[in-house]
Amino acid sequence: MSEFIKINEINISSDHYIAGQRVAAKHYLDVFSPIDGRLLGKVANGSPEIINQAIEAAEQAFPAWSALSAAERKVYLDKFADEIGKRNDDFALVESNDAGVLLSRMQHGVVKRVQLNIRHFAEQALTLQDHTINTNQAEHLVRHDPAGVVVIITPWNAPLMLSTWKLGPALASGNTCILKPPEWAPCTSSLLADAAQAAGLPPGVLNIVQGNGAESGSGLVADPRVARISFTGSVPTAKLIAQSAAQNLVPCSLELGGKSPFIVLAGADIDNAAATAALMYRNAGQVCLAGTRLLVHESIKSDFVKAMRGYVEALTVGDPRDPATEVGPIIHQRQVERVAGFIERAKSAGATVLWGGAKHEYGELYFQPTLVTNLKQDDEIVQNEVFGPVLTLQTFSSDDQVIAMANGTDYGLGGVCYGEQSHATEISKRIRTGFIWVNSFGIRDLEAPFGGIKRSGIGREGGNWSFEFFCDIKDVVVPKKPFRASFSQR
Structure with a gap:
């Protein structure tokens, strides 16, 4: 029996989307809102039968789709983009409830970027x-x-934007796609299926195959x-994907985490x-490209900290659907515990918390x-990605x-x-x-390359770099002079 999630008056199918049809599952997973922890509904979990069905559908659609100009x-x-635009407010409201992102940013920026x-x-x-x-021979x-x-x-952390960032070049170059949305925030991916069908x-x-990673x-x-496999997420998951892909020699594009420096020179x-540094707390710090390591010249440390404190104290933490809110919730209780653990271990090792350092009074996931x-430099909180509203501060001379x-971490994203x-x-x-x-910060152009080095990933997305990944590059060699096979003897 088909399942639905209802957010306000918006009905979102919980089922898989395969070959243009909704496909029910044997098992469903609970989906909660990080805003207040309420149960939004259930989402289908994949199975070997569902996976086979999706791959067969994509295989069957490939010849005709790839043959189109x-x-x-x-x-x-x-x-497809038009249909997404018609649902601007639905996409915005659903992802805000589902992933805890700021509604105003979704309404006025993200959905337009998705189109x-x-x-x-x-x-x-x-x-x-x-x-x-052209060469002399051919x-x-x-x-x-x-x-x-x-x-x-x-x-x-950004399921709608990142899904279409990959779907755009993959579909445009003639591939057929299977999207596996995140278990903790799957709802806007289901709305994408509705838009695709309407288009x-x-x-x-x-x-679209819903469910967990396992x-x-x-x-x-x-x-x-x-x-091809295109993944954005954590390093441990990327390693598992790469191991599986290696068995079949399948190329992978992996956009992973970051521990990016934010350098402030004298x-x-x-x-x-x-x-700009205060912007790093946006989306509750759940942004892979954020500059989370503040490296400030020692001569301006005091002035910088004073100025930044003023901006941070003016930030409003609260319900992401409220236009006044600038910092919303963390996605899940497990992630909250992870963030808190980093801070407690840092304090035990001698670190000082200049501000914050604990749950916010607004709610359990804030x-x-x-x-x-x-x-x-070798402290855990300096070396590893926290993925929460936590920055570190170090000085240099x-x-x-x-x-x-x-350059002193294993990451190299931004x-x-x-x-x-x-x-x-x-x-x-x-x-x-x-x-x-x-x-500056956050300037992006779809024609420019995006991706990391070291543990931050493999490959580049954007511009022709996306097409280089999603396509097989072939050389058709046409000789300029008549060619005749011959065997030479010595």
Whole structure:
């Protein structure tokens, strides 16, 4: 029997979406709202039978979908984006309730970005014409052929945006997809299925298998019929996915965690840097690209901390559906306990909490914006991703020292560097990371590469980098002179 989750007056199917139809499950998992811990409803859990059904549907849809021209696929994908836009308020309200993200950001920014994810890559796919390389001997026609069935696995901190960030190029280049949404925040992925169906996306082109990683996720990534796996999430899960994929030599794109430096040089605009640093608490710190390690020149530490404290004290922690709220809840009780554990262990090791450090009075899943200092480079809280509203503060006295500190973790996703523009730019070039913002934060362009190094991931997303991953690159060699096979003898 089919199940539904109801948020306000919005009905969200709890079932899988396979070959254009809702498919019920034998087992369902509870879904809770981080806003107040209430049970939202149940979501289907995958099984070997469901996984096989989804892969078969994607396989069957692949020949016709891949045979379409990029322009023909663009017609479908533009309609898909239109249908998402028609449901702007539904997507915003559902993800706010389901994942605890700020409703105002969803309404005015995120859903529009989601539409852009689809439209941009549909448009860019038009440029994937045969690229010709001329040599003395031959003409090489370099093609981007769709790879086949793609599995996409997304995290709970930004499920809608990250799903479409991957679906856009995967679908536009002619692949068929199976999306496995996060167990803790699955609802907007189900709404994506409704939008795809309303847009007339052919059955089997987009399939959604709900459930947890241990059953739904592991079964999908281990199947030899899968041609590509794109994952955003934690390092431990990525290792399991990579091990499964290795058995079948399936390429993986892995966008993982971060422990990004936020460098404030002596010549920085202190007030601007402090205001930007306070933004790191947004989404309760559950942002992989946030600059969570504040590295501040010792000569400006006091002024910076004073300025930042003022911005942090002005932050409103509360219900993410309230327009006045700037910091919402942490996704789950297990995550709250994890965050609190980091702080308690840091304090036991001699660290000082400058502000915050405990649960917020607003509710069980709310945590105070926190700043921890008096730390050593090898301290756990400096080295490992907390994924909560917790920043660390260290000081430095020279460029070489701050570069060593910034590069001194196993992560390398993002970074921020505030200072005199040319100085900050030169420092940024020496930081080992996938990207870094100079005197800014959060500027993103869909044509630019995104991804990390070291434990922060493998591969790049965005622009042609996405297409390079989701396509098989083929060289069609056409000789310029008649070719005749011959065997030479010595």
